[in-house]
Amino acid sequence: xxxxxxxxxxxxxxxxxxxxxxxxxxxxxxxxxxxxxxxxxxxxxxxxxxxxxxxxxxxxxxxxxxxxxxxxxxxxxxxxxxxxxxxx
Numbered sequence: 001x002x003x004x005x006x007x008x009x010x011x012x013x014x015x016x017x018x019x020x021x022x023x024x025x026x027x028x029x030x031x032x033x034x035x036x037x038x039x040x041x042x043x044x045x046x047x048x049x050x051x052x053x054x055x056x057x058x059x060x061x062x063x064x065x066x067x068x069x070x071x072x073x074x075x076x077x078x079x080x081x082x083x084x085x086x087x088x
Contacts, residue, residue: 019027022037038045
């Protein structure tokens with residue numbers, strides 16, 4: 001048996017499928033655990049590598065709440081006020 005092209009034709013059994021939590025194709029069907037996020041564990045699988053941390057930390061998503069925080073902090077978290085009219 002060769003270890004090249006002919007061997008790849010026999011690969012038709014799937015060991016991993018999509019994970020419910022992270023969406024990656026790394027949920028092991030027999031083990032019933034995700035290799036990427038650790039689902040069904042309550043806490044997500046921790047990544048000690050710098051590269052992997054950069055892929056899933058704050059700032060990699062939309063940051064719907066956090067992106068306005070710097071502006072609100074600068075203004076002292078004021079609410080319910082109207083901007084004063086400028087004198088021309």
